[in-house]
Amino acid sequence: MSQEMEMIIFNIINYAGMAKGLAYDALRAAEEGKYEDVEAFLKESDENLLEAHKVQTSIIQAEARGEKPEVSVLFVHAQDQLMTAMESRTLIEHLIKMHKKMDGIK
Secondary structure (H helix, E strand, O other), X not given: OOHHHHHHHHHHHHXXXXXXXXXXXXXXXXXXXXXXXXXXXXXXXXXXXHHHHHHHXXXXXXHHOOOOOOOOHHXXXXXXXXXXXXXXXXXXXXXXHHHHHHOOOO
């Protein structure tokens, strides 16, 4: 695997991990009633998801141009990390809405 591909993979893992961690920070803030912090954490989580998605898209575009990316266990792991981060972010948003509802916040 080329160093360039390794860097791409690690960028996906890094951005996805940051996104998931920030989403959980938002959930913890909601659990503590610190709703002023929730939106900032979610916004930063979304920014990291967007960056991870951009990196992933660059791989897809390269394949569409006829370049064949080397698929490795590490690449599969990166994709898994991104998908679980995206799913966690969605679920956490729903949990935060439930916390707001329980706290009487619209």
